[in-house]
Amino acid sequence: MSSVNSTSTRSDRRGLFLAVALVWLLVLVSALAVVASTHQTRERVSQLETLRREASELQVTWGQYMLEQSTWAAYGRVERLAREELNMHLPEDDDIVMVIHE
Numbered sequence: 001m002s003s004v005n006s007t008s009t010r011s012d013r014r015g016l017f018l019a020v021a022l023v024w025l026l027v028l029v030s031a032l033a034v035v036a037s038t039h040q041t042r043e044r045v046s047q048l049e050t051l052r053r054e055a056s057e058l059q060v061t062w063g064q065y066m067l068e069q070s071t072w073a074a075y076g077r078v079e080r081l082a083r084e085e086l087n088m089h090l091p092e093d094d095d096i097v098m099v100i101h102e
Helices: 002-072 075-084
Strands: none
Touching: none
16 A cells, blocks of 8 residues: 555645646746736837827927917008008009999
């Protein structure tokens, strides 16, 4: 009976060793997955912050362009340029011709 117990004990130890080795391997794989996931998350957060900064800069630039557009299209400026550079003037009442199409 001693040899049967000895074989059984060795088999049990071998099975336990394999189970512990498998669990250790799974823990190692899980730890590496956590590291990879954390690294990827940090990279994406960095990209997000870069894109947010760029969006903010573009928003400021857009605001400046809108202000410039309103300045160039101001009625007073257009009227002044029409008078001074194009020699335009408001027509007299006698110069206005109404065309009615029925």
